[in-house]
Amino acid sequence: MMLSIKQQPFRAAVLVLVWGWLLFLVLAPNMLVVGASVMTRDPSTFISLPLNLDAYRQLFNPLYLEVFLHSLYMAAITTLICLLIGYPFAWALSRVDKRRQMLLIFLLIVPFWTNSLVRTYALKLILATNGLLNSALISLGVLDEPAQLLYTEGAVIVGLVYLLLPFMILPLYSVFEDLRQDVLLASHDLGAGRLATFKNIIVPLTLPGVLAGVMLVLLPAMGLFFVPDILGGSRNLLVGNVIKNQFLDARNWPFGAAASIVLTLTMALLMFAHRLSKRRLGEEDA
């Protein structure tokens, strides 16, 4: 039974606040981006009429298509590595006793207190030619001379994995926490071995967490422009670098806006897939 707005002033206030927030701080800026993407580049006012789809057409320029695909490729590798590390990590995390669990989650979150830009510079110190890693490898006798670690694709991926791993682990941890022990026992009880139980029960039940983690890693991985700026060479651009360059250096706002809309749409697609997977578990309200 619903009570009318008048009877519930608190409820009304909350609704206004939430909707106002969404309208002015989410919807309006995004509409501005959409607007900018269909306008024309203007050297003095950034954007001007007439409306057109030139910016989107420009996206199909082989040069940018290549950047987009390369960026997608690096983001995909990053996501895969995060998943391969994060999945067993989250599983193990959900199994240790509660006190140790809190400690581990705390340790996972601690790096967030330091600006990610600063942490990326720290990584640079480790990966540099005379950096910590090279020195260590040389003094251990693994290498004879310093290896080129910095300014490679590998360095960018290491940076992205380092920054984004917690975003994979946390949603996975949450689905593993919800994974009921008796459901796994039931699977064994009905004749399924470890592998069959993993395939038939654990994977489907943790899939929403996997998709949430992928969403939280893949899209940001395409946008974290400062990571290739600091760790990568000139050839390891991300879509985020393109967008940043268009806005700050090339002053081509419509094109930058169009590129970011394509990113947003990719995100929307992933969210849709996530919803579908959740609905299969009957948790659409979750």
Add this chain to the structure above:
Amino acid sequence: MTETLLSLSGISKQFDEKTVLDELSLTIDDGEFITLLGPSGCGKTTLLRMMAGFELPDKGTVTLSGVDITQTPPEKRPLNTVFQNYALFPHMSVFDNVAYGLKMEKRPKADIQERVEEALAMVQLEDFAKRKPHQLSGGQQQRVAIARAVVKRPKMLLLDEPLSALDYKLRRTMQVELKRLQRELGITFVFVTHDQEEALSMSDRIVVLKDGRIQQLGTPREVYERPANVFTARFVGQTNFFPGRVTSIEGERISVDVFGLNRDLSKPPFRVAMNQSLHVLLRPEDIRVLAPDDTEGVAGHIVERNYKGSTLDSVIELEDGSHVMASEFFDEDDPAFDYSIGERVRVSWVDGWEWLLAEEGDEPLTDEEELAADDAEH
């Protein structure tokens, strides 16, 4: 004619240095409905999980039809479990849940189809095959769990407090249905519960457990009418414990003084000596409440009356301050039958219905046991 299906011998288990099962031995016959009854923490669930293979004993062996299965993993044991909270696979339809065990056996599709339909018909859920577990009521989920467990035709079905999450009425219905299923399937049922009423009404035999040890093993009637010790007497049903004293021993008969009344009883199966104190047990329904001018019985007055529909339950305080619980059926000849608080009465019981127990350092129930017993009452 009964054959041993499963036998546990010398089973011990500790968790964090706390002994959960203590040198426990038990044999379960083929085709019987056996109930593990006890308060929480008595080890009944651990014992069941050991049969299923979810826990391994620290010591002792588990034998199924003569084969040692102590170390056999659960997926290789021909037993199936109905879990307390059903443990259905939330991402699978009812059909797929029930089919899971057969798919693991890699049976042909047509065979699976037929047997799943048969199992669902057995629990009256034919029309729900396509639903997901979250679209079912608690009772329906319970039926799916049962269908899923019996579809593989296990030698034995292990049920871990399967009805505890259901409301009273549904629980009664499911009790009857489980009994029907057991008769139809001819499968051995091992049923875990803390509800003594449930245990009494469903079981062929009851195992009363406390602190990882068997307190008593017997038919419901034996457990209720001839409890082996104070714990069983207190846990299963309500009991009046009257203080008795042996006044004479002659052959197989002894005389016991209870509230100044001299009762002639047959000698109990334990050693008795003159002047020894012992417990004289009487169930509330064995108590007779008489008029105050009666010549029999002990004088007292009513301190509590509870109308229970079919019975009138009352508590009578005797002159020495002790309390007696009485439960009387309504008499058709006397529809106005009732007591008022403070009413003077005399208390007696049918001669020969007493049950004698030796005193055992008189252990009162712990709070937890009291709660569990209370729980089981309602």
